[in-house]
Amino acid sequence: MLKSKSDQPDNRPEIQIAFRTNENGDPLYIDDKGTRHFKIRISIQNIPGDSYAVNYQLHPSYISSFREQRNREEDFAFNTTTYGDYIISAEVMGKKINTIASGLVSDLINKYYSGSGAVNNAVTAAITKIKLA
Amino acid sequence: MKEEFLIKRKLEYSIIPYLNCAPGLKKSRNFIFFHTYDYTKEVFTLMAGYGIVPIVNNIANAGAGGSSSLTAMSVVGIGLGICSGILKFAYGRESITQKVMGQKKLIRNLAILRSQVHQALADNAPGGSLAALIAVQKELSTLVNNNIQEGIYEFDRCFEAENIAKSKADTNRLLQQFNLSIKDTEAEVEEIPDQIV
DSSP states (O other): OBOOOTTOGGGSOEEEEEEOBOTTSOBOEEEETTEEEEEEEEEEESOOTTEEEEEEEOOTTBSSOEEEEOOGGGTTOEEEEESSOOEEEEEEEESSOBEEEEEEHHHHHHHHHHHHSOOOHHHHHHHHHHHHO | OHHHHHHHHIIIIIIHHHHTTHHHHHTSHHHHHHHHHHHHHHHHHHHHHHHHHHHHHHHHHHHTTOOOOOOHHHHHHHHHHHHHHHHHHHHOSHHHHHHHHHHHHHHHHHHHHHHHHHHHHTOOSTTHHHHHHHHHHHHHHHHHHHHHHTTSOOOGGGGSHHHHHHHHHHHHHHHHHTTOOOOOOHHHHTTSOSBOO
16 A cells, blocks of 8 residues: 655655744744744645645654644645754555655755745754754 | 643544544445345345245246236235345445445444543553554554545545534543643644654
8 A cells, every 4th residue: 555656756745844934034933941943834745636634753752743634725734843853754645545755854944945045044044953953 | 731732633633533433434325225235134035035935826826727816915025025136236245345344343443442542541641641642643544544545434524514523522521531631722832842852
């Protein structure tokens, strides 16, 4: 049942991570005892037609490291926070096959901003902080 | 506070809606007609047999110059035999049988998971309830996905507004039963990190 569509690299589902920002485009964060927990929004791009849910596997340090999202109309998005880098994976549940997507959080944020053009110094600094945490 | 909020969200949106689908499964057309056929096929066969014997006798008697008449009982028997045949044709096929058997197994598995939810909520260790609920959620997710891919049940109706409202009410009842907070809202926990440093 579990397959990856390696024969169609361009159409594979991908995890997208973006900072939640203020009106200036600066990333929002929660300062908890000196640690910055950046507010992020995680979603899926290139969603296969028969997908009905996505199971995200986050780092074990999360209070809830397993998230199921069924909001296809919102690209299976959800809001969370991160203070450091880790590999996130997502299982896109289809009516016929499941597809796995994964990536390093900092790489996925970088990819989002390199494509969007909305990058500023605060965004760059936040990505660096996540990488070095 | 965040943990209890996440417990509430998991129950409301990711666990209880699936568990509440079990009674709906029993009301599905396949489920009802298959069991009607399954439980009554022996009776139908007997009745059909009763209806056929007089017909054969009548035909034999007519051939031998005797009078031909069908009794009310034999008409009922023929009718039931036809019904049995239709039900067998429509709901006695292997694919339907497998589907209904799969649904019965699914109902049992959902009942087991429901009891595991109760056990998870009763876990008094710090973070114990959430960790146990995540384990249940993963098991449930695998069960749901396997059943969708095998064509046993689509779970579409689990997420209709009416069922979500019922799930919320059931969640609040469960949380009260296990003395867990039900006051937290998304806005209240927005400024609490999701990760533990």
